[in-house]
Amino acid sequence: xxxxxxxxxxxxVGDQQVHALRDVNLRIDKGEYLSLMGPSGSGKSTLLNIIGxxxxxxxxxxxxxxxxxxxxxDEQQAQVRREKxxxxxxxxxxxxxxxxxxxxxxxxxxxxxxxxERARRARELLERYGLGNRAHHRPEQLSGGQRQRVxxxxxxxxxxxxxxxxxxxxxxxxxxGQEVIGLLEALHxxxxxxxxxxxxxxxxxxxxxxxxxxxxxxxxxxxx
Amino acid sequence: xxxxxxVGFAWGSLRGYPxxxxxxxxxxxxxxxxxxxxxxxGEGARGYVVNQxxxxxxxxxxxxxxxxxxxxxxxxMFVGQTPRxxxxxxxxxxxxxxxxxxxxxxxxxxxxxxYGGRSREAPVLGTTAEWLAIRHMEMATGHFLxxxxxxxxxxxxxxxxxxxxxxxxxxxxxGKWVRIGDRRYRVIxxxxxxxxxxxxxxxxxxxxxxxxxxxxxxxQSLLRVLVEARTRDEIEAAKRHTEDVLRTRHEGELDVTxxxxxxxxxxxxxxxxxxxxxxxxxxxxSLAVAGILIMNVMLIAVSQRRxxxxxxxxxxxxxxxxxxxxxxxxMVLAVLGALAxxxxxxxxxxxxxxxxxxxxxxxxxWAVAAALLTALSTSVVxxxxxxxxAARLDPVLALSRR
Numbered sequence: 001x002x003x004x005x006x007x008x009x010x011x012x013v014g015d016q017q018v019h020a021l022r023d024v025n026l027r028i029d030k031g032e033y034l035s036l037m038g039p040s041g042s043g044k045s046t047l048l049n050i051i052g053x054x055x056x057x058x059x060x061x062x063x064x065x066x067x068x069x070x071x072x073x074d075e076q077q078a079q080v081r082r083e084k085x086x087x088x089x090x091x092x093x094x095x096x097x098x099x100x101x102x103x104x105x106x107x108x109x110x111x112x113x114x115x116x117e118r119a120r121r122a123r124e125l126l127e128r129y130g131l132g133n134r135a136h137h138r139p140e141q142l143s144g145g146q147r148q149r150v151x152x153x154x155x156x157x158x159x160x161x162x163x164x165x166x167x168x169x170x171x172x173x174x175x176x177g178q179e180v181i182g183l184l185e186a187l188h189x190x191x192x193x194x195x196x197x198x199x200x201x202x203x204x205x206x207x208x209x210x211x212x213x214x215x216x217x218x219x220x221x222x223x224x
Numbered sequence: 225x226x227x228x229x230x231v232g233f234a235w236g237s238l239r240g241y242p243x244x245x246x247x248x249x250x251x252x253x254x255x256x257x258x259x260x261x262x263x264x265x266g267e268g269a270r271g272y273v274v275n276q277x278x279x280x281x282x283x284x285x286x287x288x289x290x291x292x293x294x295x296x297x298x299x300x301m302f303v304g305q306t307p308r309x310x311x312x313x314x315x316x317x318x319x320x321x322x323x324x325x326x327x328x329x330x331x332x333x334x335x336x337x338x339y340g341g342r343s344r345e346a347p348v349l350g351t352t353a354e355w356l357a358i359r360h361m362e363m364a365t366g367h368f369l370x371x372x373x374x375x376x377x378x379x380x381x382x383x384x385x386x387x388x389x390x391x392x393x394x395x396x397x398x399g400k401w402v403r404i405g406d407r408r409y410r411v412i413x414x415x416x417x418x419x420x421x422x423x424x425x426x427x428x429x430x431x432x433x434x435x436x437x438x439x440x441x442x443x444q445s446l447l448r449v450l451v452e453a454r455t456r457d458e459i460e461a462a463k464r465h466t467e468d469v470l471r472t473r474h475e476g477e478l479d480v481t482x483x484x485x486x487x488x489x490x491x492x493x494x495x496x497x498x499x500x501x502x503x504x505x506x507x508x509x510s511l512a513v514a515g516i517l518i519m520n521v522m523l524i525a526v527s528q529r530r531x532x533x534x535x536x537x538x539x540x541x542x543x544x545x546x547x548x549x550x551x552x553x554x555m556v557l558a559v560l561g562a563l564a565x566x567x568x569x570x571x572x573x574x575x576x577x578x579x580x581x582x583x584x585x586x587x588x589x590w591a592v593a594a595a596l597l598t599a600l601s602t603s604v605v606x607x608x609x610x611x612x613x614a615a616r617l618d619p620v621l622a623l624s625r626r
Contacts, residue, residue: 054538054619075542082540093535093623097240107539109229154539 002028002051002162002193007060009046009216020046021057021216028195030161033188035207036197043216044197045166051195052085052164053077065161082111086155086192088184090167092147094139094154100126100146101135104153111158125153129183145176152183162193169203181206225545234552241525245557248514248521252561252599253568255511259595260569260587262507265576266500268585273496275584277489283459284358284485285451285466287318291481308474309445312374312434317469318451323462326452328355329374329434333441335405337383337430339391346387348404348430350437358452361426366398366413369433377435381409385417386427404430405440451482459484504591508598514561515602518554522610526550526617533614534622543615550614554607555600562599566592 009021020043028034036044049055050062053069062070069080094103104122113121126135129149139147148168155163165184169177181203188194198204212220238245289310315329331350336343353371355361361368368382381404388397388411397411409432417427438444453462463482471478526533533546569587576585 049620052538054623075544078537078540078542078545081538087538089623093531093538095532095535097236106536109233110225110536110539110541110545112225112229115229158540 001030001063001065002026003061003063004051005061005063007050007057007062009043009050009055010058019216021050024060024216024218026211026218028193031188031191031193032209033185033194033207034196034209034211035204036195036211036213037199037201037204038213038219042213044213046216047213048164048166048195048197051162052087053081054087078110082107083158084160084162086152086158086160086163088148088151088155088163088165088168090170092139092144092151092171094147094150096139099136099138100131100142100150100153103139103150104157106154107158121157122153125157126150129153143176144172145179148172148176148180149183152180152187156187156192160192162195163187165194165196167198168196169198169200177203225541225548230545230548230552231556233549234556237525237529237549237553238556244521244525248518248557249561249564251514251517252511252558252603253564255507255514256562256565256595256599257568257572258507258510259504259591259598260566261572261576263500263504263591264569264573264585264587265583266496266503267588267591268573268576268580268583270493270496270500271584272582273492274489277485277492283453283456285453285459285463285482286485287449287451287466287470287480287482288447289445289480291479308477308479310449310470310480311444312438312446314470314473315446315449316374317473318449318466321462321465321469323454323458323465324451325454326354326358328352328358328450329446330355330448330450331434331437331441331443331445332447333437333443335430335440337387337391337402337404339400339402342391343403344387344390346384346428346430348432348437348440350432350434350440352434355431355450358450362416364414364416366411368413369431370412374433375435376433377439378433379407379409379436380412380433382413382415382431383411384415384425384427384429386425387430388414404432407436407440409436456486459486500588500591504594508595511595511598512602514599515606518557518603519606519610522550522554522607523613525553526610526614529614530617530622533617534619537617537619538623546615546617547611550611551604551607554603554611558600558603562596565595565599569595 004024004026007021007024008019011018011020024047036047038044046055050057056070061068064080064084069077072080095106101119101122104125105118108118108121123135126132129152131146131149134142134146139150142150163184168180168184172180184194196203196207204210209223210220211218287310312329315327318324319327328351333348334345335348337346351369352374353369356368364385369380370378381402383397391402392400397414400411401408402411415426415429432440451462451466453459463484466482467478470480536546573585573587576583
């Protein structure tokens with residue numbers, strides 16, 4: 001469960017202060033499927049980054065599973081990112097020199113899991129996402145859709161409760177995009193909280209709860 | 225993160241940029257190789273000199289007349305001069321000591337040596353039969369100077385290989401009479417060629433009994449007396465004894481200087497060791513340069529791999545882990561470079577030993593250890609800054625750049 005209370009995020013650009021987020025109050029329950037939409041610069045990516053602990057709010061509180069995570073040390077935040085949060089990016093961000101399987105293993109390597117278990121879990125996940133025969137291919141040998149599925153495998157291999165996707169289909173053709181959406185929604189069905197940032201109204205409409213940000217504030221919060 | 229995984233990850237990124245890795249490895253290898261080769265050369269030179277002296281016998285004392293000391297300014301006083309000669313009788317007195325096995329007096333002059341129509345100016349050494357054993361010399365043919373009363377001025381001589389070639393050509397020299405100065409001597413032996421002895425090239429020498437040389441050059445004094453102590457351990461006792469004997473014989477005044485071969489050897493040893501150290505230090509500078517190169521490359525690597533660092537942070541890497549990965553990368557690089565440098569260095573020293581067999585060129589263990597340690601520590605120290613920069617990278621910014 002995610003709770004944001006009076007969240008502000010202010011960037012200093014030159015001698016100007018830019019309010020990326022102002023007074024955001026939000027409660028996201030376990031297992032929700034939520035889309036974040038809004039024009040460019042409305043703060044949706046900033047909000048996602050704060051939820052993913054990649055960024056810190058300038059003021060306000062962020063409670064994840066009842067624990068205030070903004071005050072945690074670097075070490076503790078890294079652990080939260082590793083175990084509770086999965087990131088899916090528009091540009092995949094796979095490490096080019098590593099094979100698909102090795103990319104999936106990265107969070108487990110950071111977590112200090114034994115090699116045999118890492119390999120088993122990575123293989124299993126790739127298999128389930130239809131990439132069983134691509135485990136030893138490097139990212140450049142994979143199609144966009146395949147790359148994003150590897151990235152999703154990497155994001156889910158630690159079985160996080162929250163999956164954050166920043167324009168997950170933004171760099172894919174329609175067919176691959178649909179595959180990726182199908183995969184993300186399947187994960188949601190299994191109980192993962194899914195938060196998707198997107199420009200694409202069609203994708204945004206699929207979510208059960210749709211948030212619209214304008215100038216750093218929540219403008220609309222619609223549930224179906 | 226497991227230690228093995230850190231190294232594995234570092235190795236993976238090194239392999240990901242092979243050109244860069246190889247270049248830095250070469251820089252490191254040259255640094256380490258230079259230290260190994262140069263210190264090997266220094267050690268080789270030291271070994272060469274020490275061996276030369278050791279072959280002359282380390283239980284040797286050299287007595288020479290005169291003593292460097294500060295005299296008073298009182299009127300009528302001689303300042304630092306020697307009033308008495310070192311004589312053959314002094315040398316014979318030393319030979320009676322139980323601590324001393326052999327004594328060889330030495331007097332030197334230069335004279336025209338001629339046979340038939342040919343003649344040649346040559347240094348003439350006057351000594352006794354003991355010389356051969358003390359200086360570890362060997363004869364090519366014939367005999368060395370005869371043992372017997374050193375006061376007897378026998379008309380015999382021993383000549384060096386070059387003197388024989390020049391004067392006799394292909395003819396057999398032993399048994400022939402040569403003229404040295406205004407006297408005639410019978411050649412009784414030829415010294416084996418190839419030695420350098422106390423600064424004289426033995427090939428160009430002529431040696432006669434000490435009494436004959438004194439008569440030939442009309443002198444009573446000796447240039448040196450070589451004294452061989454019974455064992456190396458007794459060398460200090462023998463030195464003191466020698467001084468006592470000569471003081472007594474010289475009316476209570478110690479007007480000779482006695483040096484041990486060991487002292488000379490130790491001085492050379494110290495000088496050459498200092499030289500090796502200096503040369504090694506200079507080579508060490510190239511290691512520091514390699515360290516700076518590593519820093520440069522690592523800084524570039526950090527900015528090249530911003531995305532990767534951002535991603536690692538997003539999937540749960542701590543600052544410490546990111547630092548560790550970059551430090552491990554530098555360390556793996558340093559170790560590989562240093563190992564290549566060792567191979568290079570040892571190959572270089574091997575080559576030197578092949579080309580100059582008399583130089584025992586082998587890097588001392590301390591130099592090798594120092595080179596490896598310097599290589600490793602410079603690369604780590606110079607990577608601290610880039611690693612810190614990587615660890616502090618803002619993940620949002622790092623990921624947003626494409």
